[in-house]
Amino acid sequence: MIPDSNKKPISELRFDLVSKNWVVIATGRAKRPEEFAKQERVKIEVLEKDCPFCNLSTQGKPLLEYKNEQGQTEVIVVPNKYPAFSFSDSLHERAEGPYSLMDGVGFHEVVITSDHKKSLAELSLAQIRKVIDAYHERYLELANEKFINYVSIFHNHGREAGASLVHPHSQIIAIPIIDPDLQGSLNGSRLFFDNQGECVHCKMIEWDMEDKRRIIFENKNFVVLTPFASRAAFEIRIYPKEHHPYFERIKDIEKDQLAQALQEALKRIFKGLNDPAYNFFLHTAPADGKDYGHYHWHFEILPKTSIWAGFEMGTGIEISTVEPEAAAKYLREIE
Amino acid sequence: MIPDSNKKPISELRFDLVSKNWVVIATGRAKRPEEFAKQERVKIEVLEKDCPFCNLSTQGKPLLEYKNEQGQTEVIVVPNKYPAFSFSDSLHERAEGPYSLMDGVGFHEVVITSDHKKSLAELSLAQIRKVIDAYHERYLELANEKFINYVSIFHNHGREAGASLVHPHSQIIAIPIIDPDLQGSLNGSRLFFDNQGECVHCKMIEWDMEDKRRIIFENKNFVVLTPFASRAAFEIRIYPKEHHPYFERIKDIEKDQLAQALQEALKRIFKGLNDPAYNFFLHTAPADGKDYGHYHWHFEILPKTSIWAGFEMGTGIEISTVEPEAAAKYLREIE
Numbered sequence: 001m002i003p004d005s006n007k008k009p010i011s012e013l014r015f016d017l018v019s020k021n022w023v024v025i026a027t028g029r030a031k032r033p034e035e036f037a038k039q040e041r042v043k044i045e046v047l048e049k050d051c052p053f054c055n056l057s058t059q060g061k062p063l064l065e066y067k068n069e070q071g072q073t074e075v076i077v078v079p080n081k082y083p084a085f086s087f088s089d090s091l092h093e094r095a096e097g098p099y100s101l102m103d104g105v106g107f108h109e110v111v112i113t114s115d116h117k118k119s120l121a122e123l124s125l126a127q128i129r130k131v132i133d134a135y136h137e138r139y140l141e142l143a144n145e146k147f148i149n150y151v152s153i154f155h156n157h158g159r160e161a162g163a164s165l166v167h168p169h170s171q172i173i174a175i176p177i178i179d180p181d182l183q184g185s186l187n188g189s190r191l192f193f194d195n196q197g198e199c200v201h202c203k204m205i206e207w208d209m210e211d212k213r214r215i216i217f218e219n220k221n222f223v224v225l226t227p228f229a230s231r232a233a234f235e236i237r238i239y240p241k242e243h244h245p246y247f248e249r250i251k252d253i254e255k256d257q258l259a260q261a262l263q264e265a266l267k268r269i270f271k272g273l274n275d276p277a278y279n280f281f282l283h284t285a286p287a288d289g290k291d292y293g294h295y296h297w298h299f300e301i302l303p304k305t306s307i308w309a310g311f312e313m314g315t316g317i318e319i320s321t322v323e324p325e326a327a328a329k330y331l332r333e334i335e
Numbered sequence: 336m337i338p339d340s341n342k343k344p345i346s347e348l349r350f351d352l353v354s355k356n357w358v359v360i361a362t363g364r365a366k367r368p369e370e371f372a373k374q375e376r377v378k379i380e381v382l383e384k385d386c387p388f389c390n391l392s393t394q395g396k397p398l399l400e401y402k403n404e405q406g407q408t409e410v411i412v413v414p415n416k417y418p419a420f421s422f423s424d425s426l427h428e429r430a431e432g433p434y435s436l437m438d439g440v441g442f443h444e445v446v447i448t449s450d451h452k453k454s455l456a457e458l459s460l461a462q463i464r465k466v467i468d469a470y471h472e473r474y475l476e477l478a479n480e481k482f483i484n485y486v487s488i489f490h491n492h493g494r495e496a497g498a499s500l501v502h503p504h505s506q507i508i509a510i511p512i513i514d515p516d517l518q519g520s521l522n523g524s525r526l527f528f529d530n531q532g533e534c535v536h537c538k539m540i541e542w543d544m545e546d547k548r549r550i551i552f553e554n555k556n557f558v559v560l561t562p563f564a565s566r567a568a569f570e571i572r573i574y575p576k577e578h579h580p581y582f583e584r585i586k587d588i589e590k591d592q593l594a595q596a597l598q599e600a601l602k603r604i605f606k607g608l609n610d611p612a613y614n615f616f617l618h619t620a621p622a623d624g625k626d627y628g629h630y631h632w633h634f635e636i637l638p639k640t641s642i643w644a645g646f647e648m649g650t651g652i653e654i655s656t657v658e659p660e661a662a663a664k665y666l667r668e669i670e
Contacts, residue, residue, distance in 0.1 A: 010421040011439030013512060021515040024419055024439060084359055084646075084654055086345040097542040098535075099563045104346030104359060154645025162644025173646055177348060180356040181651035200433075207432040228434045281649030302648055309497025310489030311419075311508055313637055314616030316516035319419055 011319075016229040017200050018188040019181075023229045024319040031321045033330035036233065036305050037274040042159040044166045052081075053112045053167035063109060064137055066130045075130040076112050077138055077172075083108035084173060091147045091176055102176065105147050109138060111170040119157055119168050121263075121270035129259040131170065135282070136255065139248050142174040143287035150178050150286050158277025161304040178286045185283065186295060193294035199243050201296030204228070209241075213325045216268065216332050221254050222261035226324035226331075233322035234273065234331070236265050236301040245295040247284035262299065269303055272334040277304040346654075351564040352535050353523040354516070358564045359654040366656045368665035371568065371640050372609040377494040379501045387416070388447045388502035398444060399472055401465045410465040411447050412473055412507075418443035419508060426482045426511055437511065440482050444473060446505040454492055454503050456598075456605035464594040466505065470617070471590065474583050477509040478622035485513050485621050493612025496639040513621045520618060521630060528629035534578050536631035539563070544576075548660045551603065551667050556589050557596035561659035561666075568657040569608065569666070571600050571636040580630040582619035597634065604638055607669040612639040 012025045048054045056062070056076060064077040085106030093102040111134045113123060120128065135153050142151050155170040156163040178186070192200035208214050208225055216236065217224040224238050238261045240254070250258065269276060280301040285292035305321075312318050347360045383389045391397070391411060399412040420441030428437040446469045448458060455463065470488050477486050490505040491498040513521070527535035543549050543560050551571065552559040559573050573596045575589070585593065604611060615636040620627035640656075647653050 009423065009427075009438035009440065011419055012436050013439055013510075014434065014436045017433060019515075022512055026419065027439075084346055084361060088344065092344075096563070097546065098352060098538050099349065099542075101347050101349045103344035104348055104362075105344065150650075152646060152650050154649050156644040160642070162642040162647075171645065175348075175650075175652075177357055179650035179652050180354075181649065184651075203433050207434075211432065228431070279645035279648045281645050283649070300649070307495070307497040309491040310506065310614035310616050311487060312497075313614045314489050314516065314618070314635070315485075315487050315514035316519075317510075317514050 014229040016188075016227075017192065017204065019184050020188055021184075021229070022317055023231055024317055025230070025323055026319060026321045027323060031233070033234075033272070033322060033326060036276065036303075036322075037272065039274075039276070039305070041275065041277070044159050044163075046166045048116050051116055051165070051167050053110075053165060053169060054116050056112075059110075063141075064134055066133065068126075073114050074127055075114070075134050077134055078110055078112065080108040080110050080171065085175060089146075105176050107142055107145065107148070107172070107174040109142075109172045111135065111138070111172065113168050116167050119266075119270070119275070120155065121266035121275075123263075125259055125263055128263050129256060132255050132259050132262070135170070135172070136248065136250060138172050142172065143248060145174060147176045148174045149288040150175050150182065151284075152179070152281065154279060154281035156277075156279050158275075158304065161277035161279050163277070178288065182283060182286070186286070186292065189296070190294050199294060199296050201239060201298070202243050205239050205241065214328045216328050217261065217264040219257050219260055221257040224261050224265050226328040228324060230320050230324040230327070231318045232302050233305040233320050234269060234276075234303045234327045235320070235324070236269070236331075238262060238265060238299040238301070239296065240298070244297055245285045245292050247282060247297040248287075265301055268331040268334045269301070272331055273303060273305075278302060279304070349564040351523075351562075352527065352539065354519050355523050356519075356564070357652050358566055359652055360565070360658055361654060361656045362658060366568070368569075368607070368657060368661060371611065371638075371657075372607065374609075374611070374640070376610065376612070379494050379498075381501045383451045386451055386500070386502050388445075388500060388504060389451050391447075394445075398476075399469055401468065403461075408449050409462055410449070410469050412469055413445055413447065415443040415445050415506065420510060424481075440511050442477050442480065442483070442507070442509040444477075444507045446470065446473070446507065448503050451502050454601075454605070454610070455490065456601035456610075458598075460594055460598055463598050464591060467590050467594050467597070470505070470507070471583065471585060473507050477507065478583060480509060482511045483509045484623040485510050485517065486619075487514070487616065489614060489616035491612075491614050493610075493639065496612035496614050498612070513623065517618060517621070521621070521627065524631070525629050534629060534631050536574060536633070537578050540574050540576065549663045551663050552596065552599040554592050554595055556592040559596050559600050561663040563659060565655050565659040565662070566653045567637050568640040568655050569604060569611075569638045569662045570655070570659070571604070571638075571666075573597060573600060573634040573636070574631065575633070579632055580620045580627050582617060582632040583622075600636055603666040603669045604636070607666055608638060608640075613637060614639070 059078040066075040284297035285295045394413040401410040619632035620630045
């Protein structure tokens with residue numbers, strides 16, 4: 001009989017160096033990556049004629065529009081018709097007994113690609129590059145607005161990931177606060193920098209590029225990997241290889257490389273996992289004018305491969321049923 | 336024309352005094368509480384004969400069993416057949432380059448009520464009291480185990496809330512770390528105590544009981560309310576009215592009152608929101624033997640009324656489409 005202490009543990013608790021969170025990686029009951037391709041998808045069928053994003057005259061005045069060489073619109077940015085935040089020339093903060101609150105002042109925009117059916121993973125490199133351009137352009141505009149301290153750029157794909165419309169679109173929300181997730185990461189990043197004199201993300205990327213087990217793809221400027229402390233099965237991050245705190249300072253030539261990295265990441269989960277629902281978002285230094293030289297901007301892609309339940313809601317600890325090393329190997333080998 | 340600054344803002348950012356998180360309460364596009372009753376529910380049909388919890392011989396040896404006066408099993412606790420953590424007589428911690436990890440050592444148990452179809456909301460007060468007894472009994476047992484620093488007790492109801500089996504059950508997970516959500520709350524609670532000399536939860540409860548707008552129900556020992564900074568529509572918390580850091584020190588007579596408070600909370604969302612999916616969990620002081628005199632244990636109930644999407648995943652800011660005051664009024668008036 002094998003004594004307990006020699007058995008492979010059923011799971012591992014991995015520590016996130018930046019957020020200081022723990023995640024659980026199920027090793028004993030790990031699923032094979034192929035299994036995720038077989039999960040059922042909730043399909044939303046909406047015809048072009050009923051789609052608000054195919055009928056842009058129903059939306060507000062475009063804030064930005066990129067056309068292709070034939071003069072057809074490829075990417076358009078409009079204000080969200082049902083915003084979570086809205087512009088105001090004043091920002092009221094107040095107390096209610098022990099509590100405090102402020103008006104939801106900000107901006108909420110939608111970045112729409114023209115094809116009703118083709119998700120980002122299916123677009124050409126040139127089209128994805130235009131989406132990156134739109135993110136960048138609107139970021140620069142919104143970051144300079146009064147009261148705005150953070151600009152959140154994100155994309156929901158699929159019903160299970162919270163997309164309410166089938167027509168592919170990203171969202172940009174500019175808010176007067178620095179959100180708690182980013183604040184946690186900024187604190188962790190600053191602490192590491194103060195203690196070790198280097199960027200925690202650079203340190204991890206350097207190790208991972210040597211270790212290779214979690215690398216999915218790399219080009220000149222970017223690396224696509226599964227993080228050591230993955231929050232979910234097939235979580236992917238896209239990092240600039242060099243230390244860059246501020247997304248808004250990205251160079252033109254780097255945007256080509258970012259478009260390729262994003263395309264490679266999305267194509268591989270589209271093909272390898274049979275078009276799963278996912279969210280992706282940008283994490284970058286705040287727009288509050290303070291110094292965040294210790295930070296390192298990146299994109300996080302979180303396929304929706306499971307539902308958050310009581311344990312996750314109550315503890316903030318997420319359980320991933322695939323080892324990041326197995327996920328990276330699987331996605332790396334997708335052609 | 337009304338100038339912008341006089342318009343009611345479309346949303347409010349409310350600050351959580353304990354976790355230091357922000358939540359967004361949509362005021363401008365708030366939904367009416369009745370609307371949630373009309374949402375579609377994903378139904379899982381499993382017959383008793385195929386249900387593992389109706390065929391307890393397929394499960395492990397019971398850890399605990401409560402019978403009614405007729406000798407029929409009402410509540411039973413068994414080890415989870417697919418645990419996320421498992422027992423070991425050693426706890427290995429190690430480093431991998433800049434990273435650190437440890438074995439997933441712990442316990443994972445299931446608290447099963449005997450009726451296949453009746454959810455907690457539909458049980459008698461005596462039956463719910465037995466569930467509370469089971470939580471308490473197993474808590475005391477697990478908190479004393481080697482390596483265990485926190486015992487998480489939670490319940491998932493409905494597919495959308497992550498319940499994989501239709502047969503009602505709660506779960507208990509005992510882990511070697513203090514989870515990040517609770518750690519954040521402990522930090523916030525300690526800071527408030529050090530600065531103000533009192534418990535932040537007591538302060539909020541006192542204000543809310545005077546204010547009355549967020550109170551759903553109260554009895555001698557417990558108050559059921561919607562928190563000022565609700566993370567989701569119809570979030571509910573159950574607090575002991577008096578300052579109690581440690582759930583495990585609950586008295587017998589208080590357990591009757593807690594069972595009633597939990598029943599009232601679950602019955603009201605069952606009736607008022609047409610049996611929505613929900614998660615609930617216990618937050619209590621850790622079991623690591625340190626002093627948490629500043630903390631105040633409570634249950635949190637989170638109905639699954641929306642899907643977390645890119646904004647929530649990327650920022651940690653949750654958007655609630657119902658004002659907690661409107662939610663409490665609605666649930667208060669349910670008979």
